[in-house]
């Protein structure tokens with residue numbers, strides 16, 4: 001026998017094939033880095049100018065007018081190209097600039113292309129212009145931690161996901177001190193302009209910085225980023241100015257690709273319900289898009305639950321001449337009942353498996369939970385303000401926090417005017433499972449937002465679902481339908497008469513193809529009892545093996561697999577749509593800068609249409625601001641856009657819900673979105689919600 005020579009590990013690692021397959025650089029990466037997204041028509045020429053479009057109007061908040069006087073009169077700006085600029089325009093456009101850019105908040109696929117678009121446009125206008133990337137988010141501005149971007153760095157990240165080039169952070173520039181330090185940094189770097197790529201809070205920050213730095217002549221621009229898809233801007237007349245933040249499409253497609261695979265797996269081994277929590281701090285846009293992409297059996301949409309009215313309760317109250325306030329808005333208990341109903345109906349059709357999509361922010365729309373969140377936000381903010389310390393550092397353990405709340409409840413008994421935490425609140429809070437109490441009390445993020453991604457929303461809901469399913473099982477309501485043909489074959493094999501047994505065991509023996517065991521039969525004992533009473537077997541006889549086997553097939557075992565889709569999709573490399581969208585947002589930002597705008601957010605209209613119809617614009621941020629409760633007090637912020645239950649996309653999902661639940665004998669109606677592809681014709685073009693809503 002020939003002796004096999006073992007190669008040394010050094011030799012192995014030096015082997016060219018080993019080197020090739022273990023290299024960090026693979027083909028997909030090479031293709032992504034080399035690809036330059038197409039430019040919108042207006043950017044094909046060397047110069048662009050801005051035209052104010054006064055057709056758009058906004059309902060301006062009084063507070064915004066007072067706080068942001070320098071930018072409140074900003075208008076929507078349409079970007080148009082120019083062939084022959086005059087000398088002074090050309091000089092201004094091509095002047096040597098220092099531009100800073102920062103990522104703020106959670107990563108969203110496409111951010112690097114915003115930088116690439118801005119960098120390409122700025123360097124094209126003047127190769128001596130310098131672009132600085134602030135490191136680790138707004139902290140980089142406050143602490144003057146920045147790097148100068150160059151070709152190598154920008155080229156290394158073209159069309160790639162994440163915010164790895166300069167990283168990100170969630171710090172908010174929300175104090176005079178931080179504002180002053182930021183201004184200092186901008187002056188030290190001699191910045192002409194600063195671009196903030198972020199969500200609603202970061203664009204809010206951009207507006208305040210724009211106002212603050214107006215007299216320094218430093219222009220501040222925002223770029224709408226967030227996978228949550230909740231920056232959607234319309235004017236007062238409802239005309240769409242920004243249909244979707246960037247990163248949404250990629251994240252939704254990434255989630256849908258994995259959840260679509262779960263639909264395939266689930267309908268193959270037919271034994272699991274897959275519970276998929278998907279990101280979206282508040283709004284359910286991502287869950288809605290996932291529903292459209294995958295046709296999962298059950299998708300909860302928070303905004304839909306908030307609108308829920310229990311008609312039977314309303315009618316009962318009307319009959320009694322009273323008002324039942326608890327009839328408005330969904331409760332956790334009722335929600336679990338709705339999910340159970342879907343599970344039980346599918347089981348009856350022989351499908352004790354499926355896929356449920358739960359948006360991470362769903363609890364925000366459950367009235368009873370919302371009340372707790374608001375109350376606890378206020379309590380924590382009040383505590384921090386009065387004690388000038390941090391609630392979470394002072395009360396590190398759950399028991400300490402609960403004790404503090406108990407103290408507040410006692411205070412409410414002594415002082416009628418103290419209503420923020422009553423004895424009733426305390427009692428209700430104490431019946432919540434400890435892990436959920438802990439979840440509701442977790443540290444708020446730096447913007448004072450409740451961090452839904454840290455709460456096991458799915459565990460809360462599914463805990464109730466499991467409990468109720470057990471009850472339904474005991475009551476003989478939750479049963480798996482057994483195919484009649486299978487039943488007959490099994491009994492005939494044992495030479496038994498299927499009809500005489502069937503009429504005793506099943507409630508629908510003569511009417512259906514899927515047989516449901518009678519609700520009175522919940523064990524082998526009760527099965528035998530029924531057969532004996534009807535005289536099909538004798539008292540001293542055993543239940544025939546085939547009958548027992550069929551019965552056991554009808555007994556459901558509710559098995560779940562729990563998944564969280566969030567950070568994975570957020571880190572995905574961008575879809576073609578997001579690559580093109582973000583690169584052109586970068587070009588848009590430069591056009592706004594070169595045309596002396598400030599306090600504007602870059603946007604592209606007509607995203608739902610063919611690329612040739614995309615229209616870059618600047619949206620004034622200040623007129624979009626309104627007052628909202630943050631950290632226990634009212635603050636001017638950009639409004640988050642939640643799912644509109646009157647929108648086409650929601651109405652379509654609502655109308656197809658029953659079909660996708662597929663609680664019938666036929667096949668499931670899953671859709672296979674497949675993976676995100678960078679190249680190839682089959683790549684999905686744009687979010688389905690976007691297309692539907694634009695119809």
Ligand code: FBP
Pocket residue numbers: 104105106107108199225226227228279280281360452453570
């Ligand atoms: P942004 O709004 O900053 O883009 O972040 C959105 C998000 O991904 C949410 O979907 C999620 O709830 C949250 O960030 C998670 O935050 P963190 O990254 O701090 O865990």
